[in-house]
Amino acid sequence: MSISFARRVAAALSLAVLIAPAAHAGDVTFQIRNNHPNAMRVELYSQDRDYVWPGNGKDFYLDDGETKQLPISCNDGEKICYGAWVDGDESTYWGVGPNNQESCEDCCYTCSGGQTEEIDLEE
DSSP states (O other), X not given: OOHHHHHHHHHHHHHHHHHSXXXXXXXXXXXEEEESSSOEEEEEEESSSSOEESBTTXXXXXXXXXXXXXXXXXXXXXXXXXXXXXXXXXXXXXXXXXXXXXXXXXXXXXXXXXXXXXXXXXX
């Protein structure tokens, strides 16, 4: 292989890397209200990659009656679902539940900026 051919291949590969679309960061704020008489824990789960907010074995905590804004950074177009459960009782849950193990109909949102409507979790 000639040196000039190798240079052209290297230049083409470098250009391809620069042109390839990267995942664009986005932001969305989940607005969640706990209307259950007990405190609850919440996690947000990406359905497009192996990622959880807040992550690192932590979760969001909501006292009974509390409304919380949960801002996250995500990839534009990424599908994010909430999972919530009563503190100390993982069998009482909303959305995809603890550890993203359940299915849901109305608990997922697309990362596209802005905020969700108020998600009202009640008995």
